[in-house]
Amino acid sequence: MNDFLLTPIEFLKGVGPQRAELLRAEVGIFTFGDLLNYFPFRYIDRSKYNRIDELIYLDSFAQIRGRIIQVSESGSARHKKLSAKFQDESGVIDLVWFQGGKWIKPLLKIGSEYQIFGKAKLYGATWSIPHPELTEWKDVSQKSGLQPVYSSTEKLSSKGLHSKGIEKLTAALVMQIKGKIPESLPTYLISENKLISRESAYFFVHKPENEPHYIHARLRLKFEELFFLQMELLLRKQLGMRKSRGFVFEEVGQVFNDFYNHFMPFQLTGAQKRVLKEIRKDFLTGHHMNRLLQGDVGSGKTLVALLTMLIGIGNGFQAALMAPTEILAQQHFETLKELIKELPVNLELLTGSTKKKNRKIIHEGLENGSIHILIGTHALLEDVVQFSNLGVVVIDEQHRFGVAQRAKMWRKNTIPPHVLIMTATPIPRTLAMTFYGDLDVSVIDELPPGRKPITTSHRYESYRLRVFGFMKEQIKLGRQVYIVYPLINESETLDFNNLMSGYEAISRAFPLPDYRVSIVHGQMKAEQKDFEMQRFVKGETQIMVATTVIEVGVNVPNASVMIIESAERFGLSQLHQLRGRVGRGAEQSYCILMSGDKLSKDTLRRLETMVRTNDGFEIAEVDLQLRGPGDLMGTQQSGLLNLKIADLAKDQQLVILAREEARKILGLDPELQQPVHATLKLILSEVLRSKPNWGKIA
Ligand code: ADP
Ligand code: MG
Numbered sequence: 179m180n181d182f183l184l185t186p187i188e189f190l191k192g193v194g195p196q197r198a199e200l201l202r203a204e205v206g207i208f209t210f211g212d213l214l215n216y217f218p219f220r221y222i223d224r225s226k227y228n229r230i231d232e233l234i235y236l237d238s239f240a241q242i243r244g245r246i247i248q249v250s251e252s253g254s255a256r257h258k259k260l261s262a263k264f265q266d267e268s269g270v271i272d273l274v275w276f277q278g279g280k281w282i283k284p285l286l287k288i289g290s291e292y293q294i295f296g297k298a299k300l301y302g303a304t305w306s307i308p309h310p311e312l313t314e315w316k317d318v319s320q321k322s323g324l325q326p327v328y329s330s331t332e333k334l335s336s337k338g339l340h341s342k343g344i345e346k347l348t349a350a351l352v353m354q355i356k357g358k359i360p361e362s363l364p365t366y367l368i369s370e371n372k373l374i375s376r377e378s379a380y381f382f383v384h385k386p387e388n389e390p391h392y393i394h395a396r397l398r399l400k401f402e403e404l405f406f407l408q409m410e411l412l413l414r415k416q417l418g419m420r421k422s423r424g425f426v427f428e429e430v431g432q433v434f435n436d437f438y439n440h441f442m443p444f445q446l447t448g449a450q451k452r453v454l455k456e457i458r459k460d461f462l463t464g465h466h467m468n469r470l471l472q473g474d475v476g477s478g479k480t481l482v483a484l485l486t487m488l489i490g491i492g493n494g495f496q497a498a499l500m501a502p503t504e505i506l507a508q509q510h511f512e513t514l515k516e517l518i519k520e521l522p523v524n525l526e527l528l529t530g531s532t533k534k535k536n537r538k539i540i541h542e543g544l545e546n547g548s549i550h551i552l553i554g555t556h557a558l559l560e561d562v563v564q565f566s567n568l569g570v571v572v573i574d575e576q577h578r579f580g581v582a583q584r585a586k587m588w589r590k591n592t593i594p595p596h597v598l599i600m601t602a603t604p605i606p607r608t609l610a611m612t613f614y615g616d617l618d619v620s621v622i623d624e625l626p627p628g629r630k631p632i633t634t635s636h637r638y639e640s641y642r643l644r645v646f647g648f649m650k651e652q653i654k655l656g657r658q659v660y661i662v663y664p665l666i667n668e669s670e671t672l673d674f675n676n677l678m679s680g681y682e683a684i685s686r687a688f689p690l691p692d693y694r695v696s697i698v699h700g701q702m703k704a705e706q707k708d709f710e711m712q713r714f715v716k717g718e719t720q721i722m723v724a725t726t727v728i729e730v731g732v733n734v735p736n737a738s739v740m741i742i743e744s745a746e747r748f749g750l751s752q753l754h755q756l757r758g759r760v761g762r763g764a765e766q767s768y769c770i771l772m773s774g775d776k777l778s779k780d781t782l783r784r785l786e787t788m789v790r791t792n793d794g795f796e797i798a799e800v801d802l803q804l805r806g807p808g809d810l811m812g813t814q815q816s817g818l819l820n821l822k823i824a825d826l827a828k829d830q831q832l833v834i835l836a837r838e839e840a841r842k843i844l845g846l847d848p849e850l851q852q853p854v855h856a857t858l859k860l861i862l863s864e865v866l867r868s869k870p871n872w873g874k875i876a
Contacts, residue, residue, distance in 0.1 A: 183211030191350055197337055198855055204331045213351055214359075214380045216344070217399070217823050218326030221392060222295070223317070230269035233305050234299045238779055240307065241295045242266055243315065249286045251279065261306075264294065271298075275604075282312075291315035300776060317342075324386050354379060362402060362861060364854045367839060373398045387391045395830075399761040400824040404836035407821075409858070410865055412844050423593055424466030425569050430458070431492015433521055434485065441520055449473075449624035450482055456572040456620050457486055457598065467596035472605060473622030474794035476629070479600045482622070484514055491523060491550050495569025495595075497589070499553045502575045506528050508732075510574070511553045528554035528563070559586045567594045575601060602755070606799045609826050631760040631792050634769040636745070636785045645770055646687050649739060653720045654692065654806040657738040657765060657845030659756035662756055664747040665699060665725035674701070680743060681723045694719040700727055721767050725754065728759060735763035745771035745788075746781045750801040755786050780804050 187207055188198035201207040207216055228240040244266035253259045260279030262271050273294065296310035311327075318325070328344040339347075357745045359377035361368070368375070374382075378396040380758050387495035428439075446454070453471060460467035473479045487497035498512075500737035501507040511527040518525065526540050543549035547566035551557065568591045588594040599617075637645060649659050661684060663677040681697050688695060696710045696719040707727070714722045715734055722728070722737070740760045745753065753771070760767040771785055787800045805827075826833060843855065 180838050182355070183209060183214070183733060185210045190347060200334055200337055204334050210351060213348060214355070214384075215822055216328065216348070217383055217396075218328050218345075220326040220327050221323055221386065222293075222327060223389070224648050228304060229303070230266050230271050233271070234839075239566070240293065240296055240298050241293065242271075243291070243293050246273075246286050246288055247284065248505055249288060251283075251523060254382065257267050262370050264292070264307075267578070271300075271305055273310050273312075274306050274308045277306065281475075284313065285314075288312075302455075303772075323394065324388070326384055326386075334535050341416055345384075352384050354383045360857075362415035363405070364843075364858065366854065367843075368404075371401065371835070371839070373401060376402070396823060400829055400832055401836060403824045404829070404833055405840055406861065406865065408833075408837045408840035409844070409862055412840055413862060413866065414553075416844070416848065422466040424464060424493075424596060425461075425493070425495065425593060427489055427493040427495075427569075429492070430489050433492045433523055434488040435492075436521060437488055437518065438485070441517065443517065444626070446481070447478060447622070447624050447626055450478055453622060454485055455484055455622045456618070457482075458489070460618070461489065461596065466594050469618045469620055470605075471598055471600045471620045471622070473600070473602065475602050475626070475755060476625060477622040477760065478626055479574075479602070479622065480510065481514060483574070483598065483600060484517060487551055487570050487572060488523070490570035490596070494567065495567050496544070496547065496549065496565050496572040497551045497572070498558055498565075498568060498590075498595075499551065499572045500558050500574065500587070501553070501555060504531065504555055505727075506574065507553055507555050514551070514553065522533070523550045524548060525551045525553065528552055528557050530555060530557050532557065533625040552655050563590075565590055567591065570598070571595045572598045572600065581775065602758075606795065606802050606830075609802060629761060630763065630764075630766050632697060632740075632757060632767045632769050634771065634789045634792075635758065636771045636773065636789050638773060638775050642772070645741065645772070648768075648770075649688075649721070652768075656721075658717065658723045658734065658736050659739040659741065660728065660737055661721065661723045661741045661743065661758060662728065663725055663743045664680070674699075674822050676744075677723070677725060684721060684723055688721060693721065695721045695723060698724045698727060700725060726756070728756075732748070733762060734759075736765075737764065738765045738767040740767070740769045741772060742769070744774070744786060746773045746777055748782050750797055750804070753784070757788070757792075790847065 186198070187209055188195050189199055190213070193201070201404055205216065207213050222241070226241065230242060230244070233240060238448075242264070244264050246262050247265050247270070248263040249260070250262075251258060251260050257276075260275040262285055264271050273296075291314070292317055293313045294307065296307035298305055298307055299762055300306075314693050314700075326341075326345055328341045328348075330340045330344060334340065334343075337343075339617070359375075359380055361376050363373070367373075373379075373809065374394050376398070378662065379395040379402075382391040382395035383399060386395065427585070457467070457469065460469060460628045471479060471482065483499060487499065490497045499510055501510055502751075507527065508531050511525065515525050525544070526543065528537065528540050532540070540552070541562060541564070544552060544563065544565050552563075557563070571587045571590075574589070587597065652659060659807070661680070662682055665673045665677055677699060681695070685695050693816060694713075696714045698707050698710050702710070710719075710722075714737075717736060725816040737760055740757055742748065742753065742756055748756070757769045758857050760769060769788070771788060773785065774779075777785070783800065783804065787797060791797065816825075824832065843850075843858075849854055850856075850862070
């Protein structure tokens with residue numbers, strides 16, 4: 179960094195102490211450099227407008243030029259709503275404000291021309307745009323080119339620093355940067371990748387005259403951001419490799435061999451074998467294993483977990499398996515207990531509902547080493563849970579655990595135990611590469627043999643009778659059916675009423691004595707839930723009406739139809755998990771997504787994706803594009819994905835490129851000793867010093 183970039187923001191013309199204080203407090207802009215890095219989130223191109231009669235999709239962004247023809251207010255004092263009718267040459271829409279009407283209203287001049295921008299929604303039969311960006315046409319800067327749009331806050335806006343105010347500041351600043359922005363990338367990297375200079379990039383990202391300007395500017399800045407991220411990850415990995423010590427498991431051991439030779443329920447798939455080999459290799463390095471195992475629902479991760487733990491036990495260590503929910507922990511416990519019942523391996527279950535007396539016995543067994551495998555929930559993390567010699571930790575469904583929680587497991591032995599993290603929510607490769615830069619990744623990309631792909635369809639309400647007809651056919655063939663309702667929040671009365679009226683409708687359409695219907699939801703007592711579940715498992719009932727409580731932990735191979743009600747309300751990965759409840763037997767299975775007719779573009783894309791593919795990775799890719807990576811897991815905690823301009827979902831090609839370039843450089847010059855890499859070294863040593871060592875625990 180140099181003096182120019184570090185200049186305090188109050189020294190910029192048009193700022194001053196008062197605004198500077200606000201910029202610091204509201205958006206973290208302290209210096210000239212910070213302001214340059216405060217990027218526009220879009221550009222207004224005045225040559226492109228939408229016509230009102232072209233609005234088709236919900237939630238799509240629209241920019242419209244037109245006139246306000248009417249303004250009205252409604253609602254009581256506390257819930258006042260302001261609305262305006264807005265007209266262009268093709269039609270009329272509503273603009274609505276649920277908040278801030280008081281200061282918006284004076285800005286709405288009937289008959290004046292405006293440019294508006296916002297997300298189109300449909301209420302009843304009328305299109306409307308809630309809380310649009312609104313600019314009077316005469317104020318839309320008339321010079322040619324593109325207008326950058328910056329995010330602002332209420333406080334900033336009140337001091338004139340709405341988007342346009344910020345634009346004035348950045349415009350003033352970029353006029354001064356000539357010769358003052360040092361290049362951060364090696365020259366050869368810039369020319370090989372046809373990037374523009376850092377200085378030009380900062381200029382054009384804030385002041386583009388045409389589209390290619392900002393495209394090139396953003397490309398350069400994104401590349402830089404991703405490249406330094408990758409360099410950082412790779413360097414940390416290099417450092418980590420040298421340092422962290424781990425237990426060595428010389429051989430697979432007796433229990434593993436006994437199990438493998440005599441009690442394996444089936445042959446391992448090729449993918450399971452490959453993953454085991456990777457794990458075996460880790461155990462021999464003398465370093466600590468930190469491996470992520472990705473495998474779609476039903477790909478057979480549990481068996482890999484068991485074999486991994488048996489290796490630890492055969493080498494004189496204990497193992498722990500941690501699951502995110504009680505149902506799942508219970509299920510693992512039962513499955514594994516059955517598998518190893520002939521072996522001299524002692525297995526225990528510890529969850530929040532373990533009785534105090536048993537808890538104490540388990541604690542003792544762990545400390546004196548008589549318990550070999552402990553299965554459980556968060557309860558395992560508690561400090562009172564101490565092992566005599568913990569060597570392997572398996573964490574199932576890692577995304578539900580926070581980073582700090584995972585770190586706790588590391589401290590349960592003097593040398594950290596080996597860690598295998600299993601996830602059924604496949605993480606797209608580019609993201610895994612970035613997010614888990616310092617983790618090794620294994621993939622089970624093959625399902626056990628004999629599975630038939632599930633046939634998925636999307637149906638509207640008008641199709642319901644035919645869906646019922648199809649259910650009857652399947653039940654006649656001896657199959658069973660799930661019907662899942664969204665009860666996102668189990669206490670939501672509205673959702674609960676829908677579930678109950680759904681249950682009644684089903685009971686009417688599928689009457690006794692020919693049909694029997696079970697119901698399971700979160701408000702039922704545990705025993706009652708279990709009882710209903712068991713009836714379905716045993717085949718005493720043919721239909722199971724349920725909420726997402728069945729998302730994990732249910733295995734009924736005879737169930738071949740999954741009907742998901744109000745499918746538009748579920749996220750993609752949840753739909754995929756739910757669908758994974760069927761297709762577990764030899765029969766052809768079906769998944770039917772029921773939805774209303776008014777769907778947003780994104781929702782349609784979700785449902786279409788489900789219909790098109792069963793591939794968890796492909797689904798995860800689409801999910802990432804629709805939601806952005808922040809949502810996918812507890813990414814915020816690592817501070818890693820605080821990207822300013824790059825987008826891991828949309829810029830995947832660039833992520834790959836940045837990764838390759840970073841690898842190439844560190845391959846040739848691991849210590850960054852060559853003169854061409856002096857700047858890189860300087861920047862990176864600063865980065866490594868300033869961030870906490872999250873790499874150890876991610
Ligand atoms: P997940 O990866 O979703 O945790 P599971 O471990 O529960 O999957 O395995 C799903 C089902 O596949 C289980 O019923 C399991 O017994 C079975 N299974 C696992 N591995 C194999 C295999 N190699 N061959 C046949 N069936 C297998
Ligand atoms: Mg599993």
